[in-house]
Amino acid sequence: xxxxxxxxxxxxxxxxxxxxxxxxxxxxxxxxxxxxxxxxxxxxxxxxxxxxxxxxxxxxxxxxxxxxxxxxxxxxxxxxxxxxxxxxxxxxxxxxxxxxxxxxxxxxxxxxxxxxxxxxxxxxxxxxxxxxxxxxxxxxxxxxxxxxxxxxxxxxxxxxxxxxxxxxxxxxxxxxxxxxxxxxxxxxxxxxxxxxxxxxxxxxxxxxxxxxxxxxxxxxxxxxxxxxxxxxxxxxxxxxxxxxxxxxxxxxxxxxxxxxxxxxxxxxxxxxxxxxxxxxxxxxxxxxxxxxxxxxxxxxxxxxxxxxxxxxxxxxxxxxxxxxxxxxxxxxxxxxxxxxxxxxxxxxxxxxxxxxxx
Amino acid sequence: xxxxxxxxxxxxxxxxxxxxxxxxxxxxxxxxxxxxxxxxxxxxxxxxxxxxxxxxxxxxxxxxxxxxxxxxxxxxxxxxxxxxxxxxxxxxxxxxxxxxxxxxxxxxxxxxxxxxxxxxxxxxxxxx
Numbered sequence: 512x513x514x515x516x517x518x519x520x521x522x523x524x525x526x527x528x529x530x531x532x533x534x535x536x537x538x539x540x541x542x543x544x545x546x547x548x549x550x551x552x553x554x555x556x557x558x559x560x561x562x563x564x565x566x567x568x569x570x571x572x573x574x575x576x577x578x579x580x581x582x583x584x585x586x587x588x589x590x591x592x593x594x595x596x597x598x599x600x601x602x603x604x605x606x607x608x609x610x611x612x613x614x615x616x617x618x619x620x621x622x623x624x625x626x627x628x629x630x631x632x633x634x635x636x637x638x639x640x641x642x643x644x645x646x647x648x649x650x651x652x653x654x655x656x657x658x659x660x661x662x663x664x665x666x667x668x669x670x671x672x673x674x675x676x677x678x679x680x681x682x683x684x685x686x687x688x689x690x691x692x693x694x695x696x697x698x699x700x701x702x703x704x705x706x707x708x709x710x711x712x713x714x715x716x717x718x719x720x721x722x723x724x725x726x727x728x729x730x731x732x733x734x735x736x737x738x739x740x741x742x743x744x745x746x747x748x749x750x751x752x753x754x755x756x757x758x759x760x761x762x763x764x765x766x767x768x769x770x771x772x773x774x775x776x777x778x779x780x781x782x783x784x785x786x787x788x789x790x791x792x793x794x795x796x797x798x799x800x801x802x803x804x805x806x807x808x809x810x811x812x813x814x815x816x817x818x819x820x821x822x823x824x825x826x827x828x829x830x831x832x833x834x835x836x837x838x839x840x841x842x843x844x845x846x847x848x849x850x851x852x853x854x855x856x857x858x859x860x861x862x863x864x865x866x867x868x869x
Numbered sequence: 870x871x872x873x874x875x876x877x878x879x880x881x882x883x884x885x886x887x888x889x890x891x892x893x894x895x896x897x898x899x900x901x902x903x904x905x906x907x908x909x910x911x912x913x914x915x916x917x918x919x920x921x922x923x924x925x926x927x928x929x930x931x932x933x934x935x936x937x938x939x940x941x942x943x944x945x946x947x948x949x950x951x952x953x954x955x956x957x958x959x960x961x962x963x964x965x966x967x968x969x970x971x972x973x974x975x976x977x978x979x980x981x982x983x984x985x986x987x988x989x990x991x992x993x994x995x996x997x
Contacts, residue, residue, distance in 0.1 A: 562923065565921070566921070566922075566923040568923075569923035569924070569948060569950050569952070570923060573948070633873060633877065634873070637876065640886050643886075647898075650898050650900075650901060651898040651900065652900070653900070654898075654900040654901055654902040654951065654964075655901075655902055655949065658948075658950075660950045660951075668955065669900075692875075692876060693873075693876060695872050696872045696873050696876070699872065700872050700873075
């Protein structure tokens, strides 16, 4: 049988971002996948040398648009830990609310794109219509739809009034109703099941050994979620990690769907327990020392390594994003698949190439 | 596809979810970070906004000879984070909730104002 190499990407209808894979195929069956990255490298980490540590918050937010709030949350937590700043309780709860809203809109965006990948355009539009409610909440409460820029070192910049809280709750109730109304379509529809069940299977051992993160890992049956580290207000809010055991594309989409619904409950719990108090703690000085912080992004575990030297410029910022961790599992999933299934499987890890290359 | 039938029928007989955009425009949310605007009469040209701006799109210069100050912003480099609005000591900077008008050429926001001469503190009266 003749071997052929078919390029997948960097421009492809299902890919929002430039990921390039060389697919070695034999009679339409993928035998090997060779990744090529580096199309959108922007050198954001290098900027830490010429921007002070306050200005870096706005820069790390722009690593990725969809999880911008969570990136800045991770960065601020690291600086706070380095400088020993005690964040007020209200700020912690507000951070939780906005990070869960980000998780929700990221998952709804992905579910829409996933439906689009196997040609279900109507479902794609349904999901994005629900997402619009979450984007409106972001815009009305913070001033921007995507890059909310609410975090500062020591707390948050924006506050939520009681009227805004009650409006958020009514919007979320409506969003939950709408999500539930299309639950049967995404989870039990014949087309969806046919294209996703048993496709791109990643076993529990493989996922663990190859270092998968986020829904890719939890879809394979490993109950690991960085929110278990109890950052922000997750020590006060109980939640159960969403786990599926099948390890195929269907399990990963089910994890994301269930997490989107779970986030609504987490926002409700955070609003119910919102304490009174300051928004940000005052502090003096510059960060000094080394730190590693981890948070759970919509796509999985995000890790920041920071090194401060007592000046206002950080010596080093290293960002390890979930998609970087999910590329080796992706390469393990692809061999043995039909060529037509490749877009669905590639999308099932939710690739964010801007994050990976920074 | 049959699972979608009820949703599709509901969509067919309900109001459209989208707007006829150029003719029907949504009211902006009051907090929305839109166009950056400087009220030049109250600006004291202290350069705080220029120093704190993450994208370094604001430049402030003072001409002591003729007593004028120039505040310049490059709206194409601005990231609309409103850090400058937060740090402005005189609240002369603010953000309008509307988008900036699109333009085909690169336009800078140049504003010229008078530098206020700081009032000299009255010398402490000598007590005899």
